[in-house]
Amino acid sequence: MSSISLLIDKLNSYLGKFVSFATILMALIMFAVVVLRYGFNVGWIAMQESITYLHAAVFLMGAAYTYQHDAHVRVDVFYRRFSARNKTLINLIGTLFFMLPTSVFITWACYDYVVESWKLKEASMEPGGLPFIYILKSFLLVFSLSLFLQAVSELIKHSLALITNEVSA
Amino acid sequence: MEWLALVLFVAVCAALLFGYPVALTLAGVSLIFAGLGIVTNTFDASYMLTVPNRLFGIVNNTTLIAVPLFVFMGVVLEKAKIAEDLLISMSTLMGRFRIGLGFSVVIVGMLLAASTGIVGATVVTMGLLSLPTMLKRGYSPQLATGTICATGTLGQIIPPSIALVLLGDVLGNAYQKAQLDMGIFSPDSVSVGDLFVGALVPGLVLVLMYLTYLIFVGIFHSNHVPESGQTNEHGSVLSLLIALLPPLLLIIAVLGSILFGFATPTEAAGVGAVGALILAVTKRALNVDNLKHIMRETTKVTSMVFLILIGASIFSLVFRGFGGEELLKGFFSDLPGGMFSAVFIVMLIIFLLGFILDFIEITFVVVPIVAPILITLGADPLWLGIMIAINLQTSFLTPPFGFALFYLRGVASEVIKTEQIYRGVMPFIGIQLLLLIIIAAFPELVTWLPDLL
Amino acid sequence: TEEQAQDQPLQQQIYDWKLVTSWPKNFPGLGRAPETFAKYVNEMSGGRLTITVYGAGELVPGFEVFNAVSSGSIEMGHAGAYYWKGKIPAAPIFSAIPFGMNANEMSAWLHYGGGLELWRELYKPFGVIPFAGGSTGVQMAGWFKKEIKSIDDLQGLKMRMPGLGGEVLKQVGALPVTLTGGEIFSSLQSGAIDATEWVGPYNDKTFGLHKAATIYYTSGWHEPGTTLEFIVNESAYTSLPDDLQKIIEVATRAVNQDMLDEYTNANFLAMQQLIEEHGVQVKTLPEDVMVALRQATDEVIAQKRAEDPMFEKIYAAYDTFFEGVKAYHTLSEQAYYENR
């Protein structure tokens, strides 16, 4: 069980670190767009749109990685003072009733939506825009699936932690 | 079944208190309610099928691209230790005055706020650098911690600011909605850029109020400040100018390119991010490990913000599905006293919510619901936006859960009692509330500069 | 969703439909049409078919209207066909073709020249039935910060212009820029862009564009009579009894004309105010610019015809009708415009 969790964590960690490169790319491309447009009067809408793709990749594919690092903000008024065991319990319940259903629901709801876009090889509606809307839409599924996997991993970790804790107590 | 919308809201607030990540709690509780509603035939299931469309709307929202870029810029500046240089050179120069160090902290805080928009970093930097010195020089712990916490939150209100980007996006939509609901087609639109410009004067007024407060304490409560300045210190004006150069260049690059029309706020964020990178390179503060850290931090903060946006989008869909919007509209339009009492109540609610919620949650969950109603009742959207921004900024300071307090507590020595920090920020919270009243009385403070441009 | 009205002696079904739009709720002209439509339908059906209108972003974002109606999560939409260009390359023909037909001619083609049948054929694979949903009339070329004296002034001109018009503009050397609705005004005001098109005097004045730029160029060569659309989910439509289907059809025809009437009235009033009260200068684009734009339009359309068989098929029909009606209108409308 814990090896599955380990594998998922590794996968999402790679994914998060991989898309983190998109942050600096976004900054550089945006800078280039401004310099080219105002300095040289040239520009391509495809270039503008590429930033949207990078941006979407960062926040969608980085979500599970962010969860791993406990960087999704919590209202920690009471949480801070809870015992480690209670924290684990809350995370177990939250993962089971909030994170898991949310990721399953988004996957289910987005599946047809993304497939439809692939069938049409949907392109940008802007003049000279990128013809990869179907790939952009697919990021939604990568997001929900990586979040789902992370939920599974967290469930395994939290359950194991509670069990071993009980044994030692 | 409109009351179910209120039950949903209360349930979300209650669930949040358990401390599970906000974004997933918002989404999860809303989904559970929608499911129960569908089973009991009180909720139209087809609402939930619009989720992919709504999520893709978030993906396609180009205004919000400014968020990761400003975050990136902030993290780079933190790594480049711009604040450190500035604080040291300014405080040695001004150290000969009794309240010189306090002044330095406020002014450096203002400059940092104008070059970036991240609260945590500023508080931590100031807390590490100036708090020990302030205490050593004889500032009371209350005054020292209060000044640092308050100054650290200036980044929220002084543009560029992530809070203003998020608010601008939400308010822009709310304004359009409200105008058209009224059938009065006022030609004004409100954008992130407008909010940036509108926030400049109130931000500077706030800085002046902080400085005035320091002078006031220096004169009337002189036991809180050193008995005399440090006459043995002779900082050089030149070293101050050298330290001032990087932040000033960034401020000119970012705010200048917005004000003078070289770039939209989103584009300016890109300019700022690359500008910060160049500064970091010239300061030799950038290496492969640093860069990795910067990129990963940016990814985490960005994902955190946008997952909340996704959760809030699901929440507002379900809230609307239960008829919640109509319910609130009815409540606010029946309020005696019209717009002002409605704004007062909303400000009070936001202030109170600010004790437990973060500015991002309030912006995404509360503002989209109340703003169109308030604007319909006659509130100027720009003015309302700045009022909300100042109010949200205050939430960083309100004990016991203000973020600025956490950050400072994390770096302050154990000698300082938590109560001292709490007591220290009280006057500054008072100043913030005073500013709210001033802006309520003189909306021109917000609207004057945008009208001029 | 459907629910049974229990106290009716006859088992009459009540249909409760949602209609999503690409515009903010009650947006002048464009956003008023779906409201009028809903009101007509609700009244004509005696409450048997009630339609609730949602503005852009309330349920789904403006550009997601087609997807939502196609998937069946929403029964109806009101939008412009050119928004679906990314998934249906031929769709823009049913909203606006640069230097193409005006409102009157488009409506005639759709309802008497076989246009509507082609439109339905185009949307059929998506389970969506289109109806003509109004027209803005001839638009304006847009708001410019500086005068356009010759085609050289278009080189590197940063202009917000979506759709086929944007492609044509790019072809002649300008720089089409994409901006969100909220960014357009402030970007033009600050000079981040040099020019933007929007709709016509009615909407442009509402948007406040005259506060950001003073030169207003005519004519709206890129959108000479933009047609809007009502789209209905096919299975939702076929589930309706015949009389309710007819009510929808008749109400769309009424609103199709009503929107044009609203625009004609409001546009001339707004133009008067823009010129007299706000000192806006209305200018005509120079002839060499028009020649270049026309030529570029031919190139862009030739390319689209080569790329997409449906575009070729529909455009051929459009062009045949257009050539005929243009010849006649030169003798009638145009001759009269010059005489009166």
Ligand code: NA
């Ligand atoms: Na700031």
Ligand code: NA
């Ligand atoms: Na237009």
